[in-house]
Amino acid sequence: MDGDSATTDASQLGITGEYMASSHYVLQSQDDDGEENLNDHEDGGIKENYREQDIYLPIANVARIMKNAVPQTGKIAKDAKECVQECVSEFISFITSELYLQKFREAMKGEKGIPGVSVGESLGEDLTEDSFTNPLPAGIITADGQQQNVMVYTTSYQQVQHTHTHSVTVCVTKGS
Amino acid sequence: NANKIKRTPDAKKSISLPVSRVRLIMKSSPDVSSINQDALFLTTKATELFVQHLALSSFNNGSGKDSNTLEYSDLAKTTEENETFHFLTDILPKKILARDYLKTLEQMQEEEEEADL
Numbered sequence: 509m510d511g512d513s514a515t516t517d518a519s520q521l522g523i524t525g526e527y528m529a530s531s532h533y534v535l536q537s538q539d540d541d542g543e544e545n546l547n548d549h550e551d552g553g554i555k556e557n558y559r560e561q562d563i564y565l566p567i568a569n570v571a572r573i574m575k576n577a578v579p580q581t582g583k584i585a586k587d588a589k590e591c592v593q594e595c596v597s598e599f600i601s602f603i604t605s606e607l608y609l610q611k612f613r614e615a616m617k618g619e620k621g622i623p624g625v626s627v628g629e630s631l632g633e634d635l636t637e638d639s640f641t642n643p644l645p646a647g648i649i650t651a652d653g654q655q656q657n658v659m660v661y662t663t664s665y666q667q668v669q670h671t672h673t674h675s676v677t678v679c680v681t682k683g684s
Numbered sequence: 685n686a687n688k689i690k691r692t693p694d695a696k697k698s699i700s701l702p703v704s705r706v707r708l709i710m711k712s713s714p715d716v717s718s719i720n721q722d723a724l725f726l727t728t729k730a731t732e733l734f735v736q737h738l739a740l741s742s743f744n745n746g747s748g749k750d751s752n753t754l755e756y757s758d759l760a761k762t763t764e765e766n767e768t769f770h771f772l773t774d775i776l777p778k779k780i781l782a783r784d785y786l787k788t789l790e791q792m793q794e795e796e797e798e799a800d801l
Binding site: 572577582583592594596 | 710742
């Protein structure tokens with residue numbers, strides 16, 4: 509019962525109580541009962557302070573998208589849902605990271621780039637209406653054959669006292 | 685030739701993820717200071733596509749096609765085999781049963797003891 513309430517509260521807060529630090533193996537109880545894992549880590553999960561890396565999207569929303577993606581009659585295991593929930597947060601952090609954006613800009617240059625589109629950065633400029641009328645880099649997100657042209661505007665990459673900050677604006681237009 | 689997202693009511697309805705929560709996750713990155721509204725919208729939409737892509741790829745690639753169920757192992761397998769999902773490697777380790785792990789541990793200890801003799 510305690511395990512259940514922890515799960516419910518965790519889902520609403522977007523925190524899963526059984527989140528584990530990265531390790532080589534994730535142990536599964538011999539009875540293959542997901543509930544036992546929850547109880548094992550319950551104390552740690554609840555008493556631990558709220559950590560930034562534990563922010564997740566609600567599992568109900570994630571599960572619904574998964575359900576609609578797989579064939580009609582398909583089912584999804586509970587630990588698969590929880591896993592994708594964690595993957596989602598990882599994904600968002602990844603595409604927001606400076607490392608990714610750097611690679612993205614590099615990839616869009618030269619032959620890999622899209623004809624007629626150049627990649628650039630504007631340094632220290634304010635976001636103005638002009639920023640939107642003059643698109644710079646572009647990329648493509650594809651999923652299940654759907655193509656969407658992604659225009660990425662990078663603005664105000666600033667160096668402030670040894671810390672790097674940048675804000676990213678992204679616009680999308682349906683592929684042509 | 686639109687350069688901006690047309691934020692019509694239809695566009696907003698097409699998202700099924702909470703934008704505020706996505707924003708929270710984005711803000712947790714030290715690289716990010718401010719987030720443009722369109723960037724937020726797109727990230728949310730991209731996340732949705734990502735979930736679909738990961739779920740369907742794993743379902744088709746793994747045992748799901750036969751058992752009709754998407755399992756954790758399908759996700760781990762797809763992550764390993766698909767370069768697109770390599771960034772998930774650390775959080776999607778392959779699972780083993782506790783008893784198998786303990787057995788392996790015992791075997792390792794036995795081998796060490798034999799080596800010492």
